[in-house]
Amino acid sequence: MSRGKADVVVIGGGLAGSEAAWQAARLGVTVDLYEMRPTRMTEAHQTGFLGELVCSNSFKSDSIGNANGLLKLELKMSGSLLMEIARNTRVPAGNALCVNRTSFASEVTRVIEENPAITLIREEKTALADGAVNVLAPGPLASPAMAGVLEGLVGSPNLFFYDAVSPIIDADSIDTSNAYMSSRYGKGEATYLNIPLGRDRYMEFVEGLRAAEKVTVHGFEKRMFFSACMPIEEQAEMGDDTLAHGCMKPVGLADPRTGKLPYAVVQLRPENLDGTMYGMVGFQTRLKHGEQKLLLRKLPGLENARFLRLGSIHRNTYIRSPGILSNSLEHRDRPGVFTAGQITGAEGYGAAVGTGFIAGVNAAFKVLGKQPVVPPRTTLIGGLLRYASHAPASDFQPMNPNFGLMPQLAARVRTKQERHLLRAERSVVAMKAWLEEVGLGTGTKVAVT
């Protein structure tokens, strides 16, 4: 296959791009896969291998009672190349799927290089390919030129270069007896859940922030703070009342039970249309994860909070996907251009592979003149795609796989474990039916040696 004539051009040979290229090729189309490493490296990658794991060697839990485990099962059923290679290169790690990172990435590279339908081009791609279906998968550390391409595609207000993540809490685990629903100044629908704090509780929290242990900042991340995304612990250092005048400002949020303004409020905003998870507004933080949980659970109503994700701040190029991408990951305004991986806001290794799978299949279907296909919402992949395409766009933040992405069960189930297992069972049934319906087959064995 000579370069420049492929049906599909994939940009970025990381987790998402490698999966996308292989899935597209599996469906009978030709692919040019551009990877800029090793000629041009990112701040975090260390090798020229495709599918390099930039940090941990863990694909997280392998149990289907855990969202990461369920995602991996769905991908296995779908015939994911990278999941197959992960299993072939796994190292003992109890319940988690951990891999030998060198064996994993070298095997991904070998299988892609040996695929006759894929041409691997070791170059930085600086523009979209004309006359081909494009899959953009340049990852959270996309080269500046590719970030420019994305900016042209989605508009600068819809492209982010760092990720200032606030914690997200499972709605079921919040004790709302002390909280009240309202929007500031009563504007719009009262969808925010407000936790009022008196001066003593507020100061306890501020002191806790000052004393807590923080994550060490990487060299390349030092330059990115500005006031709009300053971590709460840094704001706490600036003065006793900085937070009470910032994200914990009570103005316009009088407690309807007393008619009075509290000293400060913790505002919780629904993260999805189903209201199964709430984000802590403005609570981006670099506190170590254990410290975060301890401190935030001291807030009234959050004593038993289950954190679906914890706060963090790091370099992360991503787009405001809702409104821009359809749930097949195709750009609504640019048919024939797909985006996959962390850059869509689907966070973590498993989610990168999952979005790569969907983009690769749909890119091939586009070439073949077929309609796009998307797994049902009751699957975890379907839930991630729905979040990327339909979450509230105004404060869109990347999301890792979690059960809150899936619709609630019809019947009320008491324990969390039971709920998760029932959702997982529902997902497996739905995934199997979907794969049969769209002709992708179940449990495809990938030809990997």
Ligand SMILES: Cc1cc2nc3c(=O)[nH]c(=O)nc-3n(C[C@H](O)[C@H](O)[C@H](O)COP(=O)(O)OP(=O)(O)OC[C@H]3O[C@@H](n4cnc5c(N)ncnc54)[C@H](O)[C@@H]3O)c2cc1C
């Ligand atoms: C520092 C860091 C640590 C992380 N640690 C974890 C972790 O431990 N666990 C976890 O689950 N998730 C982690 N993530 C989040 C995420 O899961 C990974 O970044 C994951 O690799 C994302 O997959 P991807 O395919 O979107 O991007 P990547 O795997 O980064 O792949 C993108 C590829 O595109 C290439 N590229 C970029 N621009 C161009 C261009 N113009 N032309 C050609 N090639 C280009 C890059 O070289 C890279 O190979 C981390 C992210 C970062 C930034």
